Amino acid sequence: MVTTAAYGSWPSPIGAALAAARDGRPDHVGVLGDEVWWTAPRPAEGGRRALVRRRPDGTEESVLPAPWNVRSRVIEYGGQPWAGTVRADGSPLLVFCHFPDQRLYAHEPDAGPGAEPRPLTPVSATGGGLRWADPVVHAERGEVWCVLEEFTGPAPTDVRRVIAAVPLDGSAAEDRSRVRELSDGRHRFVTGPRLSPDGRQVAWIGWDHPRMPWDGTEVQLAAIAEDGTFHDARTVAGGPEESVPQVGWTADGRLLHLSDRTGWWNLYRTEEDGSQAALCPRPEEFGGPLWTLGRSWFAPLESGLIAVVHGNGATALGILDPDSGELVDAAGPWTEWSPTLAVHGTRVVGVAAGPRSGAEVVELDTRTGRTRVTGSAHDDPVDPAYYPEPLIRTFSGPDGREIHAHVYPPHSPDRTAPGAELPPYVVWAHGGPTGHAPLVLDLEIAYFTSRGIGVAEVNYGGSTGYGREYRERLREQWGVVDVEDCAAVARALADEGTADPDRLAIRGGSAGGWTTAASLVHSDVYACGTIIYPILDLTGWAVDETHDFESQYLHSLIGPLDEVPARYRERSPLEHVERITAPFLLLQGLDDVICPPVQAERFLARMAGRGVPHAYVAFEGEGHGFRRADTMIRALEAELALYVRTFGIDRTDVPELELRK
Known part of the structure; x- marks a missing residue:
């Protein structure tokens, strides 16, 4: 039986705890013999990443118990955190990075009862210490080759990165000098090494500030001597305005790489005469942004x-x-x-x-x-009739530019709204901003749509997946194009009668948190907003309030600080809090080194006493991206509470959200 009830008031079996339990995805797959291995999220276990093993008979098991956490912090976003090989007796040998101390460990899970991981790398007390990512195990050499990120001082930018070889015998566990450095350090950023099938050549990717890897990278090719050292490294592809996010080798020893030299990431092969052949030239993306190493x-x-x-x-x-x-x-x-x-x-x-x-x-x-x-097979924890039915939409923005979005209307199998009522909608701005909102089942979205609140995910100008020209719409226009595109989608939904124009909200995390805050400053479209671990002060972020990887990202997103300082002030939400009139919720991890809580605290100090209802919820032990189940539950319920209060929704099952002015 279908019951009529106001939008937003519908009951739903998709609770915050269920959405939190299903957060995250498997990643970093590998094959060892006949077994498939991958990392998997464990929100209920402190948000750690487990290493999962699927045996040939189909059984899955977590290889390392809590608190082992298989996750790297190289460039803070991490990368491939594990590698393995199969020994002559058929047993696996694993090498992985443990998140709390960032050391590499070796583990032989079939060695018998009581087998424990043993450390391979030392601890450093300098700055962020020693970190490792994108390993490749070379058992025949008795080494694992990987990216080493080494802090040389206390500042986030006091750091160097090289390709290094770590002994598998554990001799470097207390002795940094036992780690062999293989690359020459000419680039500030490097990916892990990719060896040719004959073991005589090695390729990797490097780039330097102020470029981000989707701006321009260079493929390095070197010869490998018998002693395992690299020689005669040279650039063979890529450049300052050409992005190469992956290199590899064919089985017969020809170099492969992705490049966006035509405006699309396509696949190329180096031929015998040194020329580079496009293997499937199309206006499609065969690659993406290199936010983590080893993709x-x-x-x-x-x-x-x-x-x-x-x-x-x-x-x-x-x-x-x-x-x-x-x-x-x-x-x-x-x-x-x-x-x-x-x-x-x-x-x-x-x-x-x-x-x-x-x-x-x-x-x-x-x-x-x-x-x-x-x-990691999907199963339906509730009747899938409660899932939203997404619509792939293309909207028209300023100057007629296309804006890609996914629209998720309110949906329930047993509730419908009164005929004349229009639903509230929340515009979701993804992070990055060089990122993409995928068209996949997300129980956080279903949490809202099944209650009668629509969601519109906007792949605003600057998003990936649509070619370099679309991606570069955001060049020096961050805080303008993203804000305009999100507002254009919201207005279009209202104008066409899909959404209630008086009950529109915006939310986002990280760069999406920036877009949310900037939208509340520069737009009157939204009745409220949810700002999640955001950037709020461009000048502070550009000077010393973020990590090395993104420390010069604003050169392309805003412009060089020394050339356009006024633009940094004009775009920053922190500098224009007097323009904010809509209620908002600010969610922040207190251990966030990418978008640090000091920015949220300065923003809130300036908002105090201005009469705008707002709430601040901070989470100890959370960094950039919430991973713990209890955090995600509290954050999701607080967000719903904001909409219930702002939109005048009648619900009694939402925890109270205390708003201050």
Whole structure:
């Protein structure tokens, strides 16, 4: 029976605890022998990342118990945190990074009862210490090769990065001098090494401030001597205005790399004469932004075929014949494939999600073309009739520019609203800002839509997935284009009669938190906003209030500080709190080193006494991105409470949110 009830007041089986329990996705897949391994979120276990092993009989097990946390902090966003190899006796040898101390550890899970990980790297008391990512195990050399990030002083920018070799025998666990440095340090940022099949050459990616990796990177190629040292490193692809996010090798020893030299990340192969051939030139993305090290959008197979993640907006897993250019996509309901691929023989393993399923570990057999879920299988914790039905929309913004968005109308199988009522809507601004909102099932979205509140995820100008021109709309226009695009979508939904123009909200985290705060300053579209671990003061963030990786990001997003200081002041929400009239909720992790709480505290101090209702909820032990179940529950319930109060929704099951003025 369908009951009539006002939008926002509908009951729902999708609670905050359920949404929190399903937060996150599997990542960093690998194949060891006949087993598939990956990392997985554990919100109920302090937000740690577990290492999961799927045996050939289909059973899954967490290899390391709590509190082991398989996650790297290199460039703060991390990267591939583990690698492994199969020993001669068939047992696995693992190397992984433990989040609390950032040391590399070796572990032999089949060594018998009581087998414990043993440290491979030392601890440093200087600044952020020693950190490691993107490892490759070379058992024959007795080493693991990886990226070393070493702090040389107390400031976040007192840091150097090189490719290093760590002994597997543990001799460097207390002795930094036992770590061999392989690259020459010419670049401030590097990815992990990729060895040619014959072991004679190695390739990696490097770049320098003020470029971000989606602006311009360089492929380095070096010879490997018998003693394992690198020689004669040279740049063979990429450049200051050409982004290369991945390199690799074909089975017959030819170099592969992704490049956006045409305006789209496409796949290239270095031919015998040194030329670079585009293997499947299309106005599609075969790559993405390198926010974490060790991402893989392509993976060569022994047969010569290449598995690729590609698409325009949504992504698919395809198998590419590099000689003919023929590309065949895997069948299935998935609309978003993560940039993590592993191959073994004729199998390709990845992570995929869709509008009706969360992220799963999926295997494609290239012999048969069949796909199957092999790990972290999605199951419906509630009747899927409560899930939203997304709409892929393209809106028109200022100057007629296209704006891509996903619209999730309110949806419930047993509730409908009075005929004349229009629903409230929340515009979601994704982080990055060089990022993308994927079209996948998100129980946080369903938490709102199943209660009668619509959601519109906006892939504003600057988002990835639509080519470099779309991505660079945000160049020196951050706080303008993103704000305008989100407002254009909100207004369009109201003008067409989809949303209630008096009950529009905006929310976002990180860069999305910036867009939310800037929208409350520069727009009168929204009745309220939820600001989550945001950037609020551009000048402070540009000088010394963030980490090294993004410390010069604003050169492209705003302009060089020494050239346009007034622009930094004009764009910063902190400098214009008097323009904010709408209620807001500010959520902040107190351990956040990317968007530090000091910015939130300065912002709140300036808002005090201005008569604008607002709430501040801070979380101890949380960094950039909430990972603990109790945090996510409190944050989601507080956000709903803001909308209930601001939109005049009648609900009695929402914890009280105390608003101050």
